[in-house]
Amino acid sequence: MATILLLNGPNLNLLGQREPERYGHTTLADIESELGARAHAAGVSLDHFQSNHEGALIDRIHAAPAEGVRRILINPGGLTHTSVSLRDALLGVAIPFYEIHISNVHAREAFRQTSLLADVAAATLAGFGPRGYRLALDAAIAAIKES
Numbered sequence: 001m002a003t004i005l006l007l008n009g010p011n012l013n014l015l016g017q018r019e020p021e022r023y024g025h026t027t028l029a030d031i032e033s034e035l036g037a038r039a040h041a042a043g044v045s046l047d048h049f050q051s052n053h054e055g056a057l058i059d060r061i062h063a064a065p066a067e068g069v070r071r072i073l074i075n076p077g078g079l080t081h082t083s084v085s086l087r088d089a090l091l092g093v094a095i096p097f098y099e100i101h102i103s104n105v106h107a108r109e110a111f112r113q114t115s116l117l118a119d120v121a122a123a124t125l126a127g128f129g130p131r132g133y134r135l136a137l138d139a140a141i142a143a144i145k146e147s
């Protein structure tokens, strides 16, 4: 069974608990649960991992090929704007990935408008709120089934 890996970076464990006006009331556990059920219904497996630590995310990416991961959905959090190492890890495993942002980063502070991942991502998605995760999952499932 094909596997999709959902990765969430620093502070995303706080979803639904703080700044709901910006990030909504949906918790990360809600998102992971919904996407897991949706993937299963489509005949695809979903693995999920959240960490506040860059190296832990990189280690998880390194393990992805051996686990049969076909697509990666990643909200890198603030690492989006800073992490060459995360970029290098994603390039290194050569698994197509979709960059997801809950907020419209292009309408925020200037520093959030720079992504070190976007130019090597298969797709980016921002501003749809938590629904963006579902949109990205559906696109990943369709891409796997078409390949």
Ligand SMILES: O=C(O)[C@]1(O)C[C@H](CCCOc2ccccc2)[C@@H](O)[C@H](O)C1
Pocket (backbone or CB within 6 Å): 010, 011, 012, 014, 015, 016, 017, 018, 019, 023, 075, 076, 077, 078, 079, 080, 100, 101, 102, 103, 104, 105, 112
């Ligand atoms: O809009 C997004 O999804 C972001 O990736 C969220 C990041 C922040 C992670 C979430 O941080 C929270 C802080 C408090 C409450 C909930 C989330 C931010 O640094 C990016 O620029 C855009």
